[in-house]
Amino acid sequence: MYVSRLLSLMRLLNTNTLKLAEFYADIPRYAILSHTWEKEEVTFQDIQNLETARLKAGFVKVWNACARARDYDFEWIWIDSCCINKESSAELSEAINSMYQYYEDAASTFKDSRWFKRGWTLQELLAPWNVIFLDKDWVRIGTRWTLRDVVSAITSIPVEVFEGQxxxxxxxxxxxxxxxxxxxxxxxxxxxxxxxxxxxxxxxxxxxxxxxxxxxxxxxxxxxxxxxxxxxxxxxxxxxxxxxxxxxxxxxxxxxxxxxxxxxxxxxxxxxxxxxxxxxxxxxxxxxxxxxxxxxxxxxxxxxxxxxxxxxxxxxxxxxxxxxxxxxxxxxxxxxxxxxxxxxxxxxxxxxxRENPIARRSRFTTPRYPVIYHVDLLPSARHFLFTDTISSPAVYFPDPNRVSVQPKPGQPSSYRLTYKTPFTKEAFTIHLWHIGFPYYYALHLGDQPFEEAPFLTDPSPDDGTVVRSDSGAISVHCEMTGRLGDQRLEIDFIDQDSLEIDFWTQTLQRPRSGFIIPSKVDIGDLNGQLIGVYPSDFYMKTFQLEDMAYIPMSPPDGGDTVPPFRILTYKIPGRSPSHVAIGLLGPSSGTPWTELIDYEESVEQVYQSYLNRPRTGKRGLRQTFILSDSFIGGRLIASVQERSSLQLGTHLLHLKWMPPFVVGLQEG
Incomplete structure (x- = not known):
């Protein structure tokens, strides 16, 4: 008998051959590439021919993702651009909604057919007006009506249901x-x-x-x-x-x-x-x-x-x-x-x-297989040398840049791994605790042990940490691998002169206030568009449907020499970019100010010029600037006010253009 039934199709890319394979069960361990789509992504159709795929700009992304996955022993990777056939609406729907696509072939006998044992086929048995059973050669066995007593016996569904009940x-x-x-x-x-x-x-x-x-x-x-x-x-x-x-x-x-x-x-x-x-x-x-x-x-x-x-x-x-x-x-x-x-x-x-809460399956369930922890020095950190000589058979050295730790199953254990430079004697220590799974680790400078285990007060394991040192910063990150039981810690060094060091070592403070600003300004029949905010901020948000943006800005503290401010740049058709400065004065919620600038300078130069002349003024200060372009004419007015309804931040910036006729009436 042939009966189709749904199965979950998963298509994976082999990281070595870049060939696709389909899996219906026993899906292997795989890595996932999370990325944003850009031009010339490698599609399902492209990857069928590697010569074609290599011509696409997105092939570099696929190649690098596979290379990195191979480095961590993953044989398979899932990349949405090339693992889903988006020309098939059915397959795309499955990917979005996580639904089954096909039912697999059933067993050879009618009663033992797996079709009668699958969940989704129950509705396919009950819902249709007519049901015809076919064998594997597409020969009719019978209908739901003629076989109603047999089907009832197999499924335990009352025969009256198959008679129309x-x-x-x-x-x-x-x-x-x-x-x-x-x-x-x-x-x-x-x-x-x-x-x-x-x-x-x-x-x-x-x-x-x-x-x-x-x-x-x-x-x-x-x-x-x-x-x-x-x-x-x-x-x-x-x-x-x-x-x-x-x-x-x-x-x-x-x-x-x-x-x-x-x-x-x-x-x-x-x-x-x-x-x-x-x-x-x-x-x-x-x-x-x-x-x-x-x-x-x-x-x-x-x-x-x-x-x-x-x-x-x-x-x-x-x-x-x-x-x-x-x-x-x-x-x-x-x-x-x-x-x-x-x-x-x-x-x-x-x-x-009361219903018992359904517990989520923990990511940290104790595994039933041996666990090995590898601690690797990346090339940037290889001027550090491992110095501890731990008298334990659980530590061994397959290469000079790796320390591998294999705890005894079921036994809590603790390890101290200390690294030093031979010249400056700068040192850092990684403390590794194994209390089942996963391991807990902590990083600190120097070669002295902790007085107590940090996990006793903070039991959450980290997947990465960065500590600043005299010469730079030490970074330790956890990487999962494709080998069952292998866990990897990678040690990286960030040089003091690296532009990235502030990014990795700074702690972002959520701002306490800020401005809602327009991202578009009507200039008669033209539109001014916000094209930049300087300096940028991690907490900045844009709301495209409402043509506005949120610019975070905390009031100055007592020790600030320059009150916080930002330079907004708007591009108006037919003229050079226009700058608008906004900022806060004073402690607490801050006194807002704004000013229109018509300098023929870059935004960086405008910002530097403001650093040397802190703003003064009253709350709600209004500044105006008369546009000199005769084609546009009129006047652009900037003003700020405190929020009066629910919104992000504490103040609003308003930009309004007034045509020459209206300006003349007001001035008259």
Missing amino acids: DIDIYSVAQRMSWAASRETTRAEDQAYSLMGMFGVSMPPIYGEGGAKAFMRLQQEIIKISDDRSIFAWVAASSEYDENRGLLAKSPYEFRMSGEVKASESDCIGDRSSYSFGNNGLHIHLPLETAYSSIAVTMYFLHPYSVRPRETVVFLSFYLRKTSRHQYARCYPDQLVFRPTLQPALKNIQELTV
Whole structure:
């Protein structure tokens, strides 16, 4: 039989051969190039022919990315420009939405076909008007109607569904049970593949995990249904002593619920509704006390027919009080039969059942394989020499620029690696602690040990640190590698005269105030455009949809010799660039000032001229400048004011052009 089914296609680029390979399962470790698109990127079509690809400007980026990945033992790399066929709208949609594209071939026999075991094929079995089953030679086996009893036996879906019965008459628990034994390649798809069957929608968030996705699915169902069969699940027997909420972790926990009917909401009238709050599920439940400390919630399902014509029975699960008004489900592996609901209906209470938070999978889970830490001196730092002679078999020296440390599995360990220059005796020490995984490290100048381990106060591992020294700066960064278990620390040296040293060693201080400025200025039928801010700032932001920008600027401190200011440059068609100076005076929020400048100088020269003449003036000082170009004429007016509504910064700069006629009236 041939039946197609979706699989997640991943295409990777080999870092040695630059050939693409497709993976459907067992995806190898790979590096990812994160980049911005520029002209002549190497596309999926280009990379098929390396001679063609080499002619593109973007090939250098691909080549360098592969070279760097190879340096860290990655055989594969993912680059969006050449690993996705963007000429295929289906493939592009998959890349954006992380959806499957194709279903793979099924097994050879009908009953054992993997098509019946996959999550996404459930909706393909139920939703279409007609379904035809074909074998691998495209020969028809039969239709969903002619094979309805066989398909029902395979899937546990009632045969009436294949005879046209509306699936909405079946309880939430029953429909969940149809998916209990189905599998998906991605854990989240166990939830996403069921949205259509329950008539709900939610954004897919691949990476959130299957349990969290299934939790969100149930929350969406609760918004449109008061059928309490959604709580009729049983956990695996291994969870008998765990506290749970009222929601299941996966469709598998509904594996026993194929004949659980929908609940009768009339039993408790207008108290049948329930909803989620930020502290759990708020619900009215009929309670009975059992075993003194255990509260039993009578779960009313109508009817539960284990065998034909059997007396109607009800189901109960157990709750345990965790605080004054909050409960948790205990013994989640049990749903017990009860012959009547009447005693419990006499004690209906409103309570809150809290769901256990879904823990994210830690990036720092202790590995079950040997871990080796390599500490490498990069060429810029090789005037330092490793000086410690640690008497431990865990340290060895495969080359003079590397120290490799292999901690003993399961045992905490500590290492001190000291480096010195033979001439100036300048030294720095790396302290490396291994307490499982990952390792923690700290860098300090000198060759003296720390009095205490820094991780005892700050347990977060760093992926890089820079410390300034007398002659420059020492940089240590963590690099992941493609070899399982290998971790690499790279030591770099930044020379004192390097232009990069301030960038790497400075600590950015978030500004306390600043200006909202226009990025465009209307000059009659022309537009002036902001083309530069000097000096630039990391915290500067532009808002293109509103033609404005934010220029951060903190008020001067008492020790500042020159109050902070910026030079804005606007390009107006038909004339030289115009400069506008803005700044702050005084402490606290600062007194704003602005001035229009018509110097035929570069912005750097304008800035230097302002350094020697600090601004003075009153708050809200207005300066004007008459444009001399006869074609434009008129007057450009600059003014500043304090903000009066929510915005970034504390002040606004206004630039307004007034034509000659208006200027004449005002002056007259």
